[in-house]
Amino acid sequence: MQSLNYCNISIDRIDSVIAKEKKCDFSILRLDKTHEEISGNKIFKLKYYLQKAIEEKKDILTWGGAFSNHIVATAAACKMNGLKCIGIIRGEEPAEYSHTLHHAKMMEMQLQFVSRQNYRQKTIPASVNTNNYIIVKEGGYGKIGAKGAADICSFFKSENYSHIICATGTGTTLAGLINSCNGSTKKIGISALKNNKSVFTEVKALLTDTTSEFEIIHDYHFGGYAKHNTALIDFMNAFYKKHFIPSDFVYTAKCFYAVEDLIRNGYFPEGSNILALHTGGLQGNFSLNKGTLMF
Numbered sequence: 001m002q003s004l005n006y007c008n009i010s011i012d013r014i015d016s017v018i019a020k021e022k023k024c025d026f027s028i029l030r031l032d033k034t035h036e037e038i039s040g041n042k043i044f045k046l047k048y049y050l051q052k053a054i055e056e057k058k059d060i061l062t063w064g065g066a067f068s069n070h071i072v073a074t075a076a077a078c079k080m081n082g083l084k085c086i087g088i089i090r091g092e093e094p095a096e097y098s099h100t101l102h103h104a105k106m107m108e109m110q111l112q113f114v115s116r117q118n119y120r121q122k123t124i125p126a127s128v129n130t131n132n133y134i135i136v137k138e139g140g141y142g143k144i145g146a147k148g149a150a151d152i153c154s155f156f157k158s159e160n161y162s163h164i165i166c167a168t169g170t171g172t173t174l175a176g177l178i179n180s181c182n183g184s185t186k187k188i189g190i191s192a193l194k195n196n197k198s199v200f201t202e203v204k205a206l207l208t209d210t211t212s213e214f215e216i217i218h219d220y221h222f223g224g225y226a227k228h229n230t231a232l233i234d235f236m237n238a239f240y241k242k243h244f245i246p247s248d249f250v251y252t253a254k255c256f257y258a259v260e261d262l263i264r265n266g267y268f269p270e271g272s273n274i275l276a277l278h279t280g281g282l283q284g285n286f287s288l289n290k291g292t293l294m295f
């Protein structure tokens with residue numbers, strides 16, 4: 001299997017008319033370039049869970065949905081590190097596997113399908129001896145995940161940026177950035193979920209300094225988690241055409257859309273130097289109908 005190319009990570013300056021007009025600079029950290037399918041931030045979040053598993057001679061158990069970037073990343077990371085893993089998947093086993101599930105299975109993740117009810121309660125199947133597993137919460141949420149995400153800051157000089165922005169699901173990546181990036185740089189999360197206001201507290205719980213400031217913006221979910229509309233798809237195609245940067249419809253497209261919209265609305269003061277994270281997730285686009293995207 002293809003390994004990860006951290007040296008491919010670049011910072012791409014976006015030649016944006018609206019940014020120029022508002023005298024802002026907009027760049028994207030291309031964490032998506034480390035691997036074709038395994039998303040950028042997930043591998044970072046997994047790093048110290050994997051290390052713990054190797055040290056304690058354990059395997060990995062985690063949770064996710066049928067299109068989860070976290071499931072694919074866990075399957076791949078375990079395979080690369082010679083660990084076994086169990087993925088507990090939300091919902092009954094489908095007759096036809098999604099691209100995500102198929103890929104995870106090919107990488108030898110043991111898939112266990114549970115009802116939505118059981119999934120919500122995060123019960124571990126009785127057949128699993130939990131002593132043999134490092135349990136990784138859905139999306140890698142936790143202090144260990146945030147510690148891994150903090151390593152993302154080593155790929156740019158945070159003091160050069162006035163604002164750092166990322167798409168937010170569990171908030172683990174955002175917490176990592178808050179913990180390790182320059183204190184005066186503003187950290188902003190664009191929530192990929194609808195009205196998930198509790199994420200603020202969940203991020204706070206992962207902070208090494210709980211007085212650190214950050215903001216989570218809830219206006220760019222496009223109807224909810226993994227929901228999309230023509231405006232978002234058109235934006236993704238136009239963004240690719242102009243900048244040659246592919247995005248995913250669950251997270252990064254909503255984040256980049258938000259950055260441009262916030263610039264347009266004067267959210268950023270003149271002279272702002274904005275860095276948005278491309279957190280990967282491109283494998284999720286396989287769930288869209290063929291031909292929806294031009295990339």
Ligand SMILES: *Cc1c(COP(=O)(O)O)cnc(C)c1O
Pocket residue numbers: 039041042069070139167168169170171172173174248251252279280281282
């Ligand atoms: C999971 C994911 C996120 C959200 O990360 P959190 O640490 O859960 O907030 C953002 N972008 C992409 C592409 C993801 O796959």
